[in-house]
Amino acid sequence: xxxxxxxxxxxxxxxxxxxxxxxxxxxxxxxxxxxxxxxxxxxxxxxxxxxxxxxxxxxxxxxxxxxxxxxxxxxxxxxxxxxxxxxxxxxxxxxxxxxxxxxxxxxxxxxxxxxxxxxxxxxxxxxxxxxxxxxxxxxxxxxxxxxxxxxxxxxxxxxxxxxxxxxxxxxxxxxxxxxxxxxxxxxxxxxxxxxxxxxxxxxxxxxxxxxxxxxxxxxxxxxxxxxxxxxxxxxxxxxxxxxxxxxxxxx
Ligand SMILES: Nc1ncnc2c1ncn2[C@@H]1O[C@H](COP(=O)(O)OP(=O)(O)OP(=O)(O)O)[C@@H](O)[C@H]1O
Numbered sequence: 001x002x003x004x005x006x007x008x009x010x011x012x013x014x015x016x017x018x019x020x021x022x023x024x025x026x027x028x029x030x031x032x033x034x035x036x037x038x039x040x041x042x043x044x045x046x047x048x049x050x051x052x053x054x055x056x057x058x059x060x061x062x063x064x065x066x067x068x069x070x071x072x073x074x075x076x077x078x079x080x081x082x083x084x085x086x087x088x089x090x091x092x093x094x095x096x097x098x099x100x101x102x103x104x105x106x107x108x109x110x111x112x113x114x115x116x117x118x119x120x121x122x123x124x125x126x127x128x129x130x131x132x133x134x135x136x137x138x139x140x141x142x143x144x145x146x147x148x149x150x151x152x153x154x155x156x157x158x159x160x161x162x163x164x165x166x167x168x169x170x171x172x173x174x175x176x177x178x179x180x181x182x183x184x185x186x187x188x189x190x191x192x193x194x195x196x197x198x199x200x201x202x203x204x205x206x207x208x209x210x211x212x213x214x215x216x217x218x219x220x221x222x223x224x225x226x227x228x229x230x231x232x233x234x235x236x237x238x239x240x241x242x243x244x245x246x247x248x249x250x251x
Contacts (some may be wrong), residue, residue, distance in 0.1 A: 005069055005148055005180035006053060011062035013206075023046045028199065028208065029215070033148035035181045037073055037195035039188065045206025046184040050150045053182065069180070072146030076153045078133040080125040086112075087121040093143035100128040104117070111139040114173060131162035133140050135169070136236065142177070149174070151183045155190070164222055167193055171219060177184055188231040193222050200237050210237050 008028040014021045023045040030036050038046045049059040053064050054071050080089050090108050099107060112118050115135040125133055134154060141149060152168075155163045171194065174181050185191050191198045195214050202209040212234060216226055 002033075004028040004029045005032040005067065005213055006182070007065040007067075009063045009065070010047075010055070011049075011052060011059045013045070013052060013057065014060045018230065021060075023052075023059075023206040026206075026208055027137050030180055030182060032180055033178045035171075035183065035194055035196045037191035037198045038184045038201060039186070039191045039238070040201030040206075040209075041238070043204050043206070044187075044201040044203035046201060047152055048206065049201075050152055050182060050184060053148070054150055066148060066240065069147040070145060071148045071150060072141035072144050073138050074134075074141050074149065074151045074154045074161075076156045078125065080133060080135040080136060080140075085121060086117075086123050086125075086126075086128075089125075089136060089153060090143050097144045099143075107143065107244070108139075114140045114202055115169065121249050123177075128160070130158050131166060134158065134166060138170070138173070142173070146179070148180045148182070151181060153184055153186065155177045156186070163190070166220065168219065170194070189222060189227060189232045190233065192216075192227045192230045193220050198234060200234065212237075 006029070008026055011023055011026045012021055013023040038049065040046055048057065048074070052059050053066070053146060053167050054073055087108055090111060091104055094107055108121060109118070112120055115138050117132060117135050119132055119138070120132070124181070128136065139193065155166050158166060173179070183194060199208055199211045199247070200210045200212070201207065212230065214230060216224070220227060
């Protein structure tokens with residue numbers, strides 16, 4: 001039986017000064033090593049859910065249990081400090097994680113190998129492409145030795161070819177490091193390309209509407225007809241059409 005890495009127990013969230021709930025009664029268990037994609041219309045509470053898991057916000061009701069696992073986060077904007085080199089940006093994360101200074105150079109070498117940007121230490125963010133910046137942002141998250149990686153539309157600003165390459169990279173890295181990943185996206189195909197499971201959320205107030213297990217072998221390709229088939233089904237779910245048997249109803 002798989003171990004649960006993230007247990008979300010009947011979480012509800014209402015922001016101060018807000019009249020409506022951002023989330024109501026969300027129950028979700030994510031297995032260790034699972035790649036879970038969160039999909040849904042704008043305002044259905046995807047980012048709020050990640051913030052609650054990261055502990056950046058406290059829920060109005062319910063609880064999140066990570067069993068002491070460390071969390072890393074990655075956003076659409078790389079969030080790199082422009083005045084620091086790649087090395088300086090990653091060093092900050094290593095310092096925060098308490099890695100001894102004598103180990104920094106080796107760790108940075110190793111991390112840049114993992115994200116396939118060896119030798120990029122002295123470059124500055126403005127000298128890098130969008131895809132390269134996201135690789136460095138990923139290296140910085142990994143520097144914190146996270147076991148749970150929260151990704152909020154991390155590839156949303158990339159062109160299709162770079163995004164495809166990043167899909168291959170994150171799939172490889174997540175498997176190699178046995179990361180538990182929660183990945184927010186608006187892109188239905190991206191969700192099926194990456195996810196072991198896709199959770200579809202609904203707004204007004206935000207809640208889990210349905211789920212789809214993606215049982216396709218890896219590595220996957222975005223242009224695989226099986227992905228298109230499942231993406232079509234998810235489109236139907238998002239458009240409020242009835243489940244025709246692919247997915248499973250939300251618990
Ligand atoms: N800091 C905040 N204060 C008050 N309300 C907020 C705050 N952050 C989010 N909300 C509200 O909570 C709801 C859910 O927002 P959230 O950003 O989690 O949705 P989302 O699914 O991530 O949206 P998007 O796909 O557009 O990023 C929205 O109604 C939003 O207005």
